[in-house]
Amino acid sequence: MKTYLFFRPLAIATLITYIFLRNNSDARWEYDLVLFNLVALLAAASIALSPILDDPLGRYGVIGAIIAWGAGSITSSLNSFFDIKTLLDLDLIAQSFYALFYPLAIFGLTRAIRFKSVSKSLELLDTAIIAIGYTTILTALLVRPAMTSIEGSIFEVFLAILYPVGDIVILVLVLILVLRQRISWRNGLILIGAAMFFLSDFYFLYQSYLGKYEFGSLTDVGWLISFIFISEAFWFASNEVQAPRSFNSAVATIALLGSSTLLAIAVLQPSYIPRFLILPAFVTIALSFLRMGVAINDARNMSNEQILARTDELTGLANRRKFMVDCQEFLKSPGSLLILDLDGFKAVNDNLGHAIGDQLLKQVASRFQRVMPSDALLARLGGDEFGALIPGDDGMEVAKALKATLTYPLHINSKEICLDVSIGEASNEPGSTAAEQLLRRADEAMYEAKRSKLGVLSWHDQLGTSGSRL
Numbered sequence: 001m002k003t004y005l006f007f008r009p010l011a012i013a014t015l016i017t018y019i020f021l022r023n024n025s026d027a028r029w030e031y032d033l034v035l036f037n038l039v040a041l042l043a044a045a046s047i048a049l050s051p052i053l054d055d056p057l058g059r060y061g062v063i064g065a066i067i068a069w070g071a072g073s074i075t076s077s078l079n080s081f082f083d084i085k086t087l088l089d090l091d092l093i094a095q096s097f098y099a100l101f102y103p104l105a106i107f108g109l110t111r112a113i114r115f116k117s118v119s120k121s122l123e124l125l126d127t128a129i130i131a132i133g134y135t136t137i138l139t140a141l142l143v144r145p146a147m148t149s150i151e152g153s154i155f156e157v158f159l160a161i162l163y164p165v166g167d168i169v170i171l172v173l174v175l176i177l178v179l180r181q182r183i184s185w186r187n188g189l190i191l192i193g194a195a196m197f198f199l200s201d202f203y204f205l206y207q208s209y210l211g212k213y214e215f216g217s218l219t220d221v222g223w224l225i226s227f228i229f230i231s232e233a234f235w236f237a238s239n240e241v242q243a244p245r246s247f248n249s250a251v252a253t254i255a256l257l258g259s260s261t262l263l264a265i266a267v268l269q270p271s272y273i274p275r276f277l278i279l280p281a282f283v284t285i286a287l288s289f290l291r292m293g294v295a296i297n298d299a300r301n302m303s304n305e306q307i308l309a310r311t312d313e314l315t316g317l318a319n320r321r322k323f324m325v326d327c328q329e330f331l332k333s334p335g336s337l338l339i340l341d342l343d344g345f346k347a348v349n350d351n352l353g354h355a356i357g358d359q360l361l362k363q364v365a366s367r368f369q370r371v372m373p374s375d376a377l378l379a380r381l382g383g384d385e386f387g388a389l390i391p392g393d394d395g396m397e398v399a400k401a402l403k404a405t406l407t408y409p410l411h412i413n414s415k416e417i418c419l420d421v422s423i424g425e426a427s428n429e430p431g432s433t434a435a436e437q438l439l440r441r442a443d444e445a446m447y448e449a450k451r452s453k454l455g456v457l458s459w460h461d462q463l464g465t466s467g468s469r470l
Contacts, residue, residue: 007049008235011042011228019221027215033077036224040070043227050234054112059234061108065101066227072097080215102166106131106173109194112234113177113187125291126252130173133255133284138165140262140277163201171198185236193229196222252288259284312380314358315365323379323387327435330377335428336395339442340368340402341450342384343420349384352415359412364419367405373398387442399423399456422450426459 018035025031044066047059075094078084110127139161174194178187200222207213259281266273266281310322318326327337342364349357361384368386372378376398377389390398403423409416424446426438441459449457 007042008046008232011039011046011224011231014042015039015221015224015228019218022218029077029081032215033074033081036220037070037074037077039224040066040073040227043224043231044070046231047234052235052237054234054238058108058111061104062112062230062234063108065104065108066230068097068100068104069223069227072101099162102135102162102170103131105170106135106166109170109174109190109230110177113174113181113190113238122291122294125287125294129252129255129284129287129291131169132280132287133252133259134169135162135166136262136277136280136284137255137258138169140273140281164205167198167201170194184238186233186238189229189233189236193226193233196226196229200226252291255284256288259288315362315380317365317369317386318377318379320379320381320387323377323381323389324435326377326389327438330389330391331428331435331438333391333428334393335389335391336393336398337426337428337438337442338388338390338395338399338402339381339424339439339446340386340388341422341446343422343450345384345419348417348419352412352417356412356415356417360410360417360419363410363412364406364421368402371398371401371405395425395427396456396458399425403455420455422446423456424449424459425456 014035018031018039021035022031044063047063047066050059072094075090075097079090079094084090107127110130171194174191178191181187200219203219203222204213207219262273262277262281263285266278310319310325311317312319330337345357345360348360361380365378365380365386368378368388372388373390373394375391379387381387388398388402403421406419406421409418411417424442424444426441426445428438445457445459449455
C-alpha cells in the first residue's frame with residue numbers, strides 16, 4: 001500500500017480522539033489548541049496528498065481556505081488559553097484569518113466542482129469575479145442596517161456581516177453547481193461539507209448573539225466534520241460534466257454591475273459605502289475588464305482556428321472540407337462543378353524536389369484565382385488536384401479560362417517550368433443531383449479529358465462506363 005494512503009483516515013481518527021478526550025474533561029489547551037486544530041490541518045494534508053487528477057488551482061484554493069481557518073482557530077485558541085502580550089491584537093489577527101477563508105473557499109470549491117482537464121483563463125477569472133464580487137455586494141447591502149444594531153468599529157461590523165454572507169454565498173454556489181451536474185461522490189461530499197459548515201457557523205453566530213457560546217464546546221466539531229467531508233471529496237474523480245459557460249458569464253456580469261453600482265454610490269454618497277469595500281469592488285471591475293480582453297483574444301484565436309480548419313495551408317485556397325461543405329449549398333442552384341488535375345506536375349516534383357513543387361502549386365493557385373468569378377469558389381482538394389464551384393451557366397467558359405492560365409511557363413528559381421491542366425465539368429440541376437454524384441461525374445470527365453488529351457471536357461452519360469478515381 002502506498003504511504004500517502006495512511007494520511008487519509010488520520011483526520012477522522014484525530015477527530016474521534018479529540019471528541020473522546022474532550023467529552024471527559026474541561027477545556028484544555030492540549031485538546032482544544034492542539035488536537036482540535038490538528039484535525040483541520042490533517043484534512044488539508046489529505047487533500048494535498050490525494051492522487052486524483054483534478055484542477056490544481058481548485059485544490060490549492062480549498063487547502064488554503066482550510067489552512068486560513070486553522071490559523072484563525074489557532075490564534076483564537078492561543079488568545080483564550082494564554083495571556084500573550086503582543087503589539088497586535090490577537091483577536092483581530094484571528095478574525096482576519098477567518099475572513100480570508102471565504103474568498104479562498106468560494107474560489108477553490110467552485111473550481112473543484114467545475115473541474116476541467118485543461119483550465120481556461122475565462123473560467124479562472126469568472127470564479128474570482130464571483131467570489132470577490134458577490135461577497136462585496138452582499139456585505140455592502142447589509143453594512144448600513146447592521147451598523148445601527150451591532151456595536152463596535154466599522155471593521156468589526158464588517159466581520160460580523162462577512163461570516164453569514166460568506167456562508168450563504170458558499171452554500172448557494174455549491175448547491176447550484178452541483179444541481180446543474182450529474183450527482184457524483186465528489187460533488188455530493190462537497191455539498192454535504194458546505195452545508196455542514198453553513199449550519200455550524202450559523203449555530204455559532206446565533207449562540208454568540210444570545211451570549212451563550214462557550215469556547216471549546218463540542219458543537220465546534222461541526223466545522224471539522226465539514227472539512228473531513230470536503231477532504232474526502234478530493235479522493236473521488238470528477239464526472240467532468242460541466243455546467244454551460246453561460247452560467248459563469250451571466251453570474252460574473254451581475255457581479256460587475258453590482259460592483260460598478262457600489263463605486264457609483266461611493267462617489268455620490270461617500271459616507272454611505274465603507275472605504276474597505278471600495279478596493280474589492282474595484283478589483284472586481286478590473287478583473288471583469290481583464291476577462292473581456294481574454295474573451296476577445298479567445299474569440300479571435302477561435303476564429304483563426306476555424307479559418308485554418310477550412311483553408312489549405314500551402315496555397316491559401318479553401319481546402320477539401322470547405323469545398324464539400326459549400327458543395328451542399330451549391331446544389332440548391334444551377335451551376336458547374338469543376339475538377340482540375342495538373343499534367344506533368346509529378347515529374348517536376350520527383351525531379352526537382354518537393355520545395356520546388358510547393359512553389360509551383362502556389363503559383364498555379366494564384367493564376368487560377370485571377371480568372372475565377374467573384375461568386376465562385378476555388379479549392380485545393382489535395383496534391384495537385386483542385387476543385388471549383390461556378391454558379392450559373394458559365395462553367396465551361398471558366399474552365400477554358402483556367403486552362404489558358406497555364407499556356408505560358410511558370411518561373412521558379414530562374415527555371416522555366418511548363419505545366420498543363422485537365423479539367424472535368426459537371427452541371428448541377430437543383431434537386432436532382434447529390435454532391436457525391438456530381439463530384440464523381442466531374443472526376444470522370446476530368447479523367448477522360450486527361451486520357452484523350454482534350455484538356456477540358458463536360459460530363460455526359462457515356463463517360464459513366466469509363467470508371468472514376470473517387
